[in-house]
Amino acid sequence: MLREQRKFFQSGVTRQVAFRLAALAILQKAIKRWEAEIIRALKKDLGKSEFESYETEIGLIYEEIRFARRHLRGWTRIKRVKTPLVQFPSRSYIRKEPLGNVLIIAPWNYPFQLTVSPLIGAIAAGNTAVVKPSELSPATAEVIEKMIAETFEPHYIHVVLGGIRTTQSLLEQKFDHIFFTGSTRVGALIAQKAAQTLTPVTLELGGKSPCIVDETADIPLAARRIAWGKFLNAGQTCVAPDYIICQEKVQKTLTDALKKVIDEFWPGDATENEDYPKIINTQHFERLVRLMESGNILIGGKADESKRKISPTVLVDVSKDSSVMQEEIFGPILPVLTYRKLDEIPRIINNAPLSFYLFSTSKENEEYLLNNIPFGGGCVNDTIVHLSTPYLPFGGVGQSGTGSYHGKKSFDCFSHEKSILKKGNWLDIRLRYPPYARKLKMLKRFLH
Numbered sequence: 001m002l003r004e005q006r007k008f009f010q011s012g013v014t015r016q017v018a019f020r021l022a023a024l025a026i027l028q029k030a031i032k033r034w035e036a037e038i039i040r041a042l043k044k045d046l047g048k049s050e051f052e053s054y055e056t057e058i059g060l061i062y063e064e065i066r067f068a069r070r071h072l073r074g075w076t077r078i079k080r081v082k083t084p085l086v087q088f089p090s091r092s093y094i095r096k097e098p099l100g101n102v103l104i105i106a107p108w109n110y111p112f113q114l115t116v117s118p119l120i121g122a123i124a125a126g127n128t129a130v131v132k133p134s135e136l137s138p139a140t141a142e143v144i145e146k147m148i149a150e151t152f153e154p155h156y157i158h159v160v161l162g163g164i165r166t167t168q169s170l171l172e173q174k175f176d177h178i179f180f181t182g183s184t185r186v187g188a189l190i191a192q193k194a195a196q197t198l199t200p201v202t203l204e205l206g207g208k209s210p211c212i213v214d215e216t217a218d219i220p221l222a223a224r225r226i227a228w229g230k231f232l233n234a235g236q237t238c239v240a241p242d243y244i245i246c247q248e249k250v251q252k253t254l255t256d257a258l259k260k261v262i263d264e265f266w267p268g269d270a271t272e273n274e275d276y277p278k279i280i281n282t283q284h285f286e287r288l289v290r291l292m293e294s295g296n297i298l299i300g301g302k303a304d305e306s307k308r309k310i311s312p313t314v315l316v317d318v319s320k321d322s323s324v325m326q327e328e329i330f331g332p333i334l335p336v337l338t339y340r341k342l343d344e345i346p347r348i349i350n351n352a353p354l355s356f357y358l359f360s361t362s363k364e365n366e367e368y369l370l371n372n373i374p375f376g377g378g379c380v381n382d383t384i385v386h387l388s389t390p391y392l393p394f395g396g397v398g399q400s401g402t403g404s405y406h407g408k409k410s411f412d413c414f415s416h417e418k419s420i421l422k423k424g425n426w427l428d429i430r431l432r433y434p435p436y437a438r439k440l441k442m443l444k445r446f447l448h
């Protein structure tokens, strides 16, 4: 299959911008056709409501496709740049070239969006693609496989279903780029394997994204936006606020506001609510139940094993060394830690997280924290929404990943910038050629 993809790429068909635009349009139509199936699969895998599925999986993808179709001609245009005077007479320009045959490996938590979103970039940039959805969300993986098989020839885009062994054997093949979304642990394995063949990688990883609330914040509004971002997809979101660090004097006001808003979002028992998602599998469910022992449960704490649902839970009296603070939570458990002075915060956040959220109206606090904490991206006075705009590159830094995508960055991520300097033939300044005798002084004057 990969040999066929290579042959197809070498035929030059995917280089044509018209072909790429048509492929994006066909993909958009296919998703529209398969929408009901996708929603059904997301319900089966994660218990997602139709609203959440549309909001965070399907709607975002339509937006990305529309954006790419609207801008692709501009992105692919040759970009002229300046040339230093020493190279006179020349012109310089950059051509955006497809990378070739790419591999996309996706996780289970937004199994549709995180598989198809990088694919849009790969198509826009003129590549062929092998796509490996997560085996932990099998219903969605199957729908993606059927949809793509019906829509594209396998020598152009092909979906491979399977687990770790399948991914490992895919990694034995030579690709021109690997786009991986998943855990930091597996990301390191992928990078190691890719290094053996010098294959470039984009790593979209996770981590513990902190959320700071200071005394100047609009607390009821902060509680609403935090609860939404945290408990969306039952906390199984790479950019979910992992934990809160709030100023000690506002802790009570904040937790009271969280309680109020959680009751308002999921009245009664959230585990009974049809719209509230479930935990992906028993292993994760049990892991999360254990993490609830890391502090005192102030809100929620109900876990229903038969439904694999855990109610929105807020933990207080959590120490920095407890297990809930050692690993990415990836579930509906929200520990609330406190600080007294702002300079304690950078010491609590040790690894560059994927996201960072601050609720504050103090310009000074905002400046201090944005300056002193490394992180991939984030929001001031909101959570999560920085990833829903095609104008902001989305990606991590350090432990939370390498490279970024969304909007034009998705196109850039799967393109190579081929740099060309074109020399005029009507003049040939002899200075650079040997013999060098008596030329050094002149060279220095040019290059000082």
Ligand code: NAD
Binding pocket: 105, 106, 107, 108, 109, 110, 114, 132, 133, 134, 135, 136, 162, 163, 164, 167, 168, 181, 182, 183, 184, 185, 186, 187, 189, 204, 205, 206, 207, 237, 238, 239, 328, 330, 354, 396, 401
């Ligand atoms: P994971 O790393 O376990 O799996 C991701 C993919 O890698 C899957 O397709 C899986 O089949 C494959 N895989 C797993 N183990 C492998 C191995 N040993 N060798 C080769 N391939 C292997 O991640 P997950 O549990 O599916 O997803 C959760 C993680 O992903 C969290 O850490 C989360 O923060 C992160 N994530 C990041 C983003 C982002 O955009 N940065 C988005 C979603 C999730």
